[in-house]
Structures are given as C-alpha cells and as structure tokens.
Amino acid sequence: MANSFDVIILGGGPAGYVAAIRAAQLGLATAVVEREKLGGVCVNIGCIPTKALLHSAYIARLLKDAKEFGVEVGSVKTDYGVAMKRSRQVSDQNSRGVEFLMKKNKVTVIKGVGLLQPGKKVKVGSDVYEATKGVIIATGSRVKGIPQIGLEINKTTVISSDEALFLEKTPASLAVIGAGAVGMEFADIFNAFGAKVTLLEALPRILPIEDAEASDTLAKSYKKRGIEVIAGAKVTKANVGKDKVVLDVEAGGAKQTVEAAVVLMAAGRAVNTENIGLKECGIQLTDRGFIKVDQRLQTTTPGYYAIGDVAGPPMLAHKGFREGAVVAERLAGHTPHPIRYDNVPSVTYCHPEVASIGLTEEQCKERKLDYVAGKFPFSANGRARGTGETEGLVKILRDKKYGEILGAHIVGAHASEMIHELAVARENEYTVEEIDLAIHAHPTMSEAVAEAALDSLGRAIHM
Amino acid sequence: MATTVHMEALSPTMEEGRLVKWTKQEGDPVKTGETLAEVETDKAVMELVARADGSLVKILVPEGKTVPVGAAVAYIGAPGEKVSDASTAAPAARPVVSSPSVTSAPAPPASPVPTPADATRVKASPLAKRMAREAGVDLRLVTGSGPGGRVTKRDLEAAGTQPAAVSSTPLPTPHIPPAVAVRSGAPYEDVPLTQIRKTIARRLVTSLGPIPHFFLTTEVDMERAAEARAALNKELGDQGKVSFNDIIVKATALALTRHRACNAWFQEDHIRYWNEVHLGMAVAVEDGLITPVVRNADQKSLSQISVEARALADKARRRQLKPDEYTGATFSVSNLGMFDIDQFTAVINPPEAGILAVGTVVEKPVVLEGQVVPRKRLRLTMSCDHRVIDGATGAAFLKTLKQMLENPLAMLL
Numbered sequence: 001m002a003n004s005f006d007v008i009i010l011g012g013g014p015a016g017y018v019a020a021i022r023a024a025q026l027g028l029a030t031a032v033v034e035r036e037k038l039g040g041v042c043v044n045i046g047c048i049p050t051k052a053l054l055h056s057a058y059i060a061r062l063l064k065d066a067k068e069f070g071v072e073v074g075s076v077k078t079d080y081g082v083a084m085k086r087s088r089q090v091s092d093q094n095s096r097g098v099e100f101l102m103k104k105n106k107v108t109v110i111k112g113v114g115l116l117q118p119g120k121k122v123k124v125g126s127d128v129y130e131a132t133k134g135v136i137i138a139t140g141s142r143v144k145g146i147p148q149i150g151l152e153i154n155k156t157t158v159i160s161s162d163e164a165l166f167l168e169k170t171p172a173s174l175a176v177i178g179a180g181a182v183g184m185e186f187a188d189i190f191n192a193f194g195a196k197v198t199l200l201e202a203l204p205r206i207l208p209i210e211d212a213e214a215s216d217t218l219a220k221s222y223k224k225r226g227i228e229v230i231a232g233a234k235v236t237k238a239n240v241g242k243d244k245v246v247l248d249v250e251a252g253g254a255k256q257t258v259e260a261a262v263v264l265m266a267a268g269r270a271v272n273t274e275n276i277g278l279k280e281c282g283i284q285l286t287d288r289g290f291i292k293v294d295q296r297l298q299t300t301t302p303g304y305y306a307i308g309d310v311a312g313p314p315m316l317a318h319k320g321f322r323e324g325a326v327v328a329e330r331l332a333g334h335t336p337h338p339i340r341y342d343n344v345p346s347v348t349y350c351h352p353e354v355a356s357i358g359l360t361e362e363q364c365k366e367r368k369l370d371y372v373a374g375k376f377p378f379s380a381n382g383r384a385r386g387t388g389e390t391e392g393l394v395k396i397l398r399d400k401k402y403g404e405i406l407g408a409h410i411v412g413a414h415a416s417e418m419i420h421e422l423a424v425a426r427e428n429e430y431t432v433e434e435i436d437l438a439i440h441a442h443p444t445m446s447e448a449v450a451e452a453a454l455d456s457l458g459r460a461i462h463m
Numbered sequence: 464m465a466t467t468v469h470m471e472a473l474s475p476t477m478e479e480g481r482l483v484k485w486t487k488q489e490g491d492p493v494k495t496g497e498t499l500a501e502v503e504t505d506k507a508v509m510e511l512v513a514r515a516d517g518s519l520v521k522i523l524v525p526e527g528k529t530v531p532v533g534a535a536v537a538y539i540g541a542p543g544e545k546v547s548d549a550s551t552a553a554p555a556a557r558p559v560v561s562s563p564s565v566t567s568a569p570a571p572p573a574s575p576v577p578t579p580a581d582a583t584r585v586k587a588s589p590l591a592k593r594m595a596r597e598a599g600v601d602l603r604l605v606t607g608s609g610p611g612g613r614v615t616k617r618d619l620e621a622a623g624t625q626p627a628a629v630s631s632t633p634l635p636t637p638h639i640p641p642a643v644a645v646r647s648g649a650p651y652e653d654v655p656l657t658q659i660r661k662t663i664a665r666r667l668v669t670s671l672g673p674i675p676h677f678f679l680t681t682e683v684d685m686e687r688a689a690e691a692r693a694a695l696n697k698e699l700g701d702q703g704k705v706s707f708n709d710i711i712v713k714a715t716a717l718a719l720t721r722h723r724a725c726n727a728w729f730q731e732d733h734i735r736y737w738n739e740v741h742l743g744m745a746v747a748v749e750d751g752l753i754t755p756v757v758r759n760a761d762q763k764s765l766s767q768i769s770v771e772a773r774a775l776a777d778k779a780r781r782r783q784l785k786p787d788e789y790t791g792a793t794f795s796v797s798n799l800g801m802f803d804i805d806q807f808t809a810v811i812n813p814p815e816a817g818i819l820a821v822g823t824v825v826e827k828p829v830v831l832e833g834q835v836v837p838r839k840r841l842r843l844t845m846s847c848d849h850r851v852i853d854g855a856t857g858a859a860f861l862k863t864l865k866q867m868l869e870n871p872l873a874m875l876l
Contacts, residue, residue: 337610402593404616429588429616 008131013040015308015320016138024105026332033114038098052087057192116277139272141309150238175260179206181348183266188350211360355419358407370400374456383443389413394452403431465540466515473509481529518542587614651737664850675849685839691871714867716760722860728814743792746779806842816851820844
C-alpha cells in the first residue's frame with residue numbers, strides 16, 4: 001500500500017530530518033511531512049542564515065581594525081541587503097542539501113500540512129498515511145511576542161528574527177528585547193551594520209543561562225562596541241507608532257524610555273502544538289506546553305513520539321538531532337546510547353562567542369558542590385594575541401576530589417569550535433587530568449583549554 | 464546456506480570447551496579438515512577443525528569464552544554470505560549453564576551490555592576508575608552500562624559503591640569482593656574469574672576433589688536467642704511457633720546480605736554474586752535429603768519464615784515439592800540439632816559456595832566473667848568452596864552471624 005510507511009515524521013526540521021535519515025539508514029520505510037521548506041527554522045530562518053550574517057558582521061568589524069594589522073582598506077561601507085541576500089543563498093543551499101539527503105536515503109517527502117489521527121495515521125490534504133512502527137512529532141517552535149504589554153509582532157516596527165532575516169537595510173535604531181542567544185546575535189549583527197542598538201533583558205544578566213563570568217565578559221565587550229545593555233529591565237509599556245516604538249523601561253529602580261525605529265522580539269519561543277491533532281490522539285502536554293514524553297521520548301499515546309523543540313528544552317537543533325537519531329534507532333529495534341541532557345553544549349555565536357557545557361559556577365554553588373575553578377584568559381594565549389582576539393577566557397569547573405569536569409565555559413573567538421573537546425571529555429568521563437595529558441598543538445586557542453584544566457590543578461604553565 | 468560449526472566433544476568426557484584462539488578469522492577461506500580454532504577441553508588444548516569448505520562468515524564465540532558441547536561457535540558459508548541474526552543470536556548468547564536452578568531463579572533484567580569477559584582489563588571511564596580507587600571498589604564487580612560495557616560514574620552510583628554508600632563492614636584482604644550492599648536492583652552480578660581466582664580454583668580442585676571444601680567452626684551463645692524465642696512464642700500464642708532453626712535461617716540470610724562474597728555461585732569461568740538471598744534448607748526425607756528454598760529470606764519476618772519453612776518441609780516429606788521450590792538457593796543451611804548432633808560438616812550443594820551445618824543447642828558450662836556458668840550453646844560449621852570463599856571471607860561472615868545470634872536485637876538494625 002503506497003500510503004503505508006514504517007515511520008512517518010511530522011516536520012522536516014533538524015530533529016525530523018535526522019530521524020528520517022537514521023530511520024532510512026536502518027532500513028525503515030520513512031516519510032516526512034513538511035508544510036514549508038525542509039530544514040525547518042534552523043536551516044531557513046534560524047541557525048544557518050544568522051551565522052552567515054554574523055560572519056558579515058565579523059568582516060565589517062575586522063576591516064575597521066585592519067589598519068593596525070598593516071592592511072588599509074579605505075572607508076568601510078556595509079550593506080545589510082547584500083549580506084541578507086548572501087545569507088538567503090546559504091539557507092537555500094542548506095535546504096536543498098536536506099532535500100538531497102532525503103532523496104539519497106529514499107525518504108518520501110510529503111509536502112503539506114499534516115494532521116495526526118488515531119491509529120498512527122497522518123492526514124495530509126485528503127490523503128491519509130499510516131505508520132506501522134511509529135509517528136514522530138517534530139513540529140518545532142516559532143518566535144513569540146509579548147502582546148500583554150502591547151508588543152505584538154506587526155512585522156514592521158515590532159519584528160521577530162523571522163523578519164530581521166529578510167530586512168533590505170539596517171534600521172537606524174533597534175531595541176532588542178531578550179538577551180538570550182538570538183537577541184545577542186542580532187544585537188551583534190545590527191551593531192556591526194551601523195544601527196544604534198539597545199539590548200534589554202528582564203533577568204539580572206544578559207545571557208542569563210550562562211555562567212555569570214561569561215555574561216559579564218560579554219556585557220563589557222558589547223558596551224565597548226557601543227551597544228547599550230540594560231539588564232534587569234522590565235518593559236512596562238510599549239507605544240508602537242508607525243515608524244518608531246517608545247518603550248517604558250524600569251531597571252534598577254529607575255524609569256527610562258527607550259526609543260527605537262524597530263523593536264526585535266527575542267524573548268522566547270512558542271512550540272507548534274496547535275492544530276496538529278494532538279488532542280484527537282490523546283497526546284498530552286506538560287504544564288509548560290511541551291508535548292509530554294517519557295524517557296524513550298514516547299508521548300502519552302503509544303506509537304507517537306515527540307522530538308526536538310516540541311519535546312521540551314533545551315530548544316537546540318543539536319539536541320533535536322540526537323533525539324531524532326535515538327527515536328529512529330529505537331523504532332528499528334536498536335538500543336541506543338541514552339541521551340545525556342546534562343551534556344548538551346550551548347553556543348551563542350556573537351563576538352566574542354560564548355560556549356558552555358555542564359554546570360555554571362552559580363549552579364555549583366547552589367548545589368553545594370565541592371569544586372575548583374580553573375581559568376585561563378585568551379590575553380595570555382599566543383595565538384589569540386596574534387589574531388588580536390584576546391577577549392575572553394576558558395573556565396573549567398572541576399570536582400575537587402575526583403577532578404570530574406562539572407562545567408566548562410569558553411568566551412572568545414572560536415569558542416563554538418573549542419567546546420567539543422570538553423563535550424567529548426564529559427561524555428567519556430575524562431577528568432581534568434586527561435585533558436592535560438592530551439598534547440595540545442602550539443600555538444592554538446585550544447591551548448587555553450588545557451591551561452584552564454591545569455589551572456584547576458594549581459599548575460598552569462603560561463600564567 | 465551456511466554450515467554451523469559446533470563445539471565438538473574433543474575428549475570422551477568433555478562437556479564444554481573454552482575457545483582459546485581462533486586460528487581463522489571472519490572472512491578467511493577454510494577447507495574441510497583445516498584447523499579453525501584451539502579449544503581448551505577438560506584435558507588439553509585441542510584443535511577444532513572445519514567440516515565444510517567455504518569461508519568463515521561469522522564467529523559466534525569470542526576467544527576466552529567457554530561453551531557447552533554442541534553449541535554453535537561459527538558459520539561456514541559462501542564468501543560474503545550473510546548469516547541471519549536469528550540464527551546467530553540464540554546459541555552465542557546463551558551462557559554456560561551449570562545448574563538446573565537457573566530456570567527457577569528470577570530472570571536477570573535485560574542488560575544493555577554484558578560485563579566484560581576479559582578479567583585482566585577493566586573497562587571503565589577515568590572518572591569511574593578514580594572514584595573506585597578512592598572508595599576501594601573492585602570495578603570488576605560493577606556492571607558497566609557505557610559503550611562496550613564500560614563502567615561509568617552512574618554505574619558506580621547504581622551499584623551503591625560510591626564512597627559515602629560503601630558498607631561499614633570492611634573485609635580483610637583486597638581480593639575479597641567489597642562489601643557491596645546486596646540489594647542493588649539486579650538479582651545477581653556475574654564477575655569473571657580473575658587469573659588468581661582461576662589458579663586457586665584449578666589447584667584446589669586437584670588437591671581436594673571436585674569442590675575444594677574447607678570448614679570453619681564457631682560456638683555461639685544462644686541464651687539471648689532462647690529468651691527472644693520464648694518471648695516471641697508467648698506473643699504468638701497458638702498462632703504458630705518460632706524454632707531455633709527459623710532464627711538461624713533469618714540470621715544467616717541477614718548476615719549474607721552483608722557478606723555478598725559468601726552468597727555466590729561458582730560458575731566455572733565466573734563467580735555469580737547474588738544480590739538476593741534465597742536460602743536452601745536441607746530436609747531429611749525417607750531415602751535421602753532435599754533442600755527446599757526460602758526465597759528472599761532476608762526480607763521475611765521470623766513468623767513468615769517459620770510458616771514457610773514448615774510448609775516446605777512438609778511438602779518435602781510428602782514429595783510434593785515443585786522444582787521451583789527446591790532450586791535456585793544461593794546458600795544453604797543444614798540442621799541436625801534435632802538428632803542431638805553437636806557438630807558436623809555439611810557437603811556443599813553446588814553451585815552454591817557455602818553451607819552452614821547447625822548442631823544442637825546444648826546447655827554446658829562456660830566461663831563468663833571469671834565464673835563458670837551454665838549457658839545454652841550452639842556449634843555452627845560452615846563449609847566453604849575455596850574457589851569462591853577464602854578463609855578470612857568465610858570467617859568474617861561467621862562473625863557477623865555469631866553476633867546476630869548472640870544479640871538477636873541486632874537483626875532489627
């Protein structure tokens with residue numbers, strides 16, 4: 001029967017397409033239902049295009065400082081429209097890449113809006129498809145506004161990343177609400193492209209989930225670049241005009257107004273759980289609105305699984321990747337290695353980059369763990385000096401008795417690439433001593449990781 | 464269609480063979496009569512030869528593993544031929560079964576990965592190694608859940624062997640398994656024999672017969688146990704009676720929970736340390752004896768044990784015991800007290816590693832605080848399988864048992 005598959009996946013984003021590839025690799029007849037472009041938010045309006053724009057921002061900033069490196073480029077002009085178009089090409093390439101992977105693995109892609117039905121069925125248009133082994137829900141998430149204070153996304157003066165990614169030019173001024181990864185990255189981009197940027201965060205620190213030291217380093221770096229950072233900021237009222245928005249902000253006991261041509265909402269995401277037939281199939285949600293899943297990522301209705309953003313935080317593509325692979329393996333009768341949710345790296349690609357894994361120092365204190373912090377600043381690293389990227393540090397928190405790596409935090413250029421040494425170490429339960437025992441090439445930024453490990457043992461060499 | 468290579472009886476008395484070395488590897492071409500592997504039999508290392516031409520498409524039994532005669536060890540087929548999983552899984556995965564009681568024992572939960580077969584190299588994460596070293600935990604006794612059976616921090620925590628959780632009954636020598644809390648989820652844990660354990664096993668067997676017994680005797684003061692028994696029986700009234708034997712069964716079971724090293728089975732190439740206590744109770748029947756089993760005796764109350772022991776003994780005498788009522792014991796107790804026997808040695812019921820021989824409670828003069836006084840005394844003799852239990856291990860167990868019987872209140876702890 002043409003409409004029968006082993007596995008049907010609702011949503012072709014990171015979690016869904018990886019589940020599809022893995023299921024197909026294991027010989028399962030697999031279909032993916034996607035209403036838009038394959039690759040989801042990540043590929044089309046998230047991770048991938050923002051990384052392209054951030055690189056444009058990086059080049060703009062690099063060229064402004066080029067003279068001291070002995071390179072004269074005259075005056076530097078930026079054009080967001082050009083950068084945006086390039087980022088679109090990158091996204092399209094990646095989306096086509098996913099399409100190619102679906103073909104290569106003989107995954108059937110069903111275009112349309114899927115509706116879950118009881119009996120492991122998915123209805124798309126007038127067709128009903130049936131899964132023999134399981135239905136995987138990977139419908140992802142979307143940006144949300146804060147309508148309670150008048151900040152409903154209107155796509156002109158109050159926008160989300162969805163619109164920011166398609167702007168033809170830089171707004172003169174921009175207020176970014178929310179200093180998580182998305183807010184931090186757009187503040188970085190638009191600052192480099194010449195906008196006057198104000199960054200507002202409700203919690204006491206920007207990048208609130210990161211280690212305080214990482215957060216402080218970023219706050220300093222942003223201020224130095226002319227980005228206004230207001231943490232502990234409560235937006236009490238928003239006056240949305242035709243070509244500007246005035247925000248009433250309370251911060252540190254004082255009231256102030258922030259005026260910007262455009263407000264970018266980066267204060268969280270809502271999961272896509274509406275109108276996909278969850279209720280009809282008896283699939284329950286958690287108090288926070290995610291799909292309720294057990295350890296095996298099965299929903300409250302047997303045969304239906306949920307992965308990626310809809311299955312709960314952290315809402316990260318690489319967490320969805322792994323969940324997709326794991327569920328596919330289970331459906332194929334394998335016993336996959338369990339996911340260690342405490343070992344998912346978190347990365348913000350602003351400049352300098354912030355990457356972390358495990359506990360923050362604050363969490364170590366809260367849990368009353370007996371820990372030692374080892375640190376190494378990039379200002380003491382030869383490679384970093386050479387490239388002029390001396391901002392930031394590596395910080396490793398180790399258990400005092402056994403040397404277990406409780407958490408690791410990197411702020412600095414290429415932090416996103418360096419964190420994986422620590423991810424591998426933690427996954428395999430290496431202690432700080434194994435980090436030191438591995439010889440690190442000189443000169444590299446990664447030496448700072450080894451030095452931080454050594455510092456936690458009280459014997460850093462280059463400091 | 465692939466030809467199955469079986470473990471052959473290479474000597475008239477051979478029941479199982481250890482695959483010492485594969486002389487052909489997967490993918491190698493083989494001809495009828497060519498040597499495939501070296502197999503260690505009960506007599507010597509012999510050659511297992513091919514009975515078909517083709518290619519050695521699949522090896523089912525890794526080097527070092529022992530399998531019974533008749534078990535499939537490999538497949539010979541056309542080069543590149545795939546052998547279906549169904550045909551490979553069953554024979555290869557089946558462990559050496561040396562006791563019929565395995566069927567009656569609770570099935571072990573499906574473990575994602577087996578314990579490492581190579582006893583000389585322990586697979587463990589650096590962190591787990593370090594934690595184990597500090598806590599004095601033998602990593603070979605911990606089942607690993609990581610890739611390839613690697614022991615991780617979580618496994619140590621699950622085994623209750625974290626430093627804080629280590630039991631307070633230290634055992635005298637480093638070769639003795641640590642005092643791991645007996646209740647730890649899985650019904651038992653298989654620990655491969657270390658080289659020293661193998662040597663001990665081999666040498667003792669040749670010196671003392673199939674099971675190298677040794678015996679430990681201790682005398683226990685039963686005054687307080689007698690008082691406790693009298694008080695309990697008064698309390699129970701006509702609802703039943705607690706015997707000395709019930710108290711001994713209970714105390715033995717509790718002592719075993721603290722000395723897992725004695726609650727074990729010798730399994731030829733590994734020792735199975737039980738995390739549950741099932742106590743065999745030797746019962747004389749018309750033309751012999753049988754050992755019905757009080758399951759989870761450590762967790763049952765004295766009155767429960769009393770009722771159950773009586774019922775089992777009755778059934779035994781009427782020959783109505785079902786197989787699952789007389790198999791699967793992890794340790795046994797034999798009591799000849801009713802025959803006025805002061806002291807005797809019991810013969811171990813394999814694969815159990817120990818049995819306790821209980822004499823009669825007799826009143827005799829004892830020097831107590833400088834005075835000769837009449838006291839109720841009991842002689843206990845433990846027979847130990849030296850391949851599993853060393854002198855100090857058995858003695859430590861007996862000491863705990865003696866303390867419990869001499870101070871029955873301690874059983875409530």
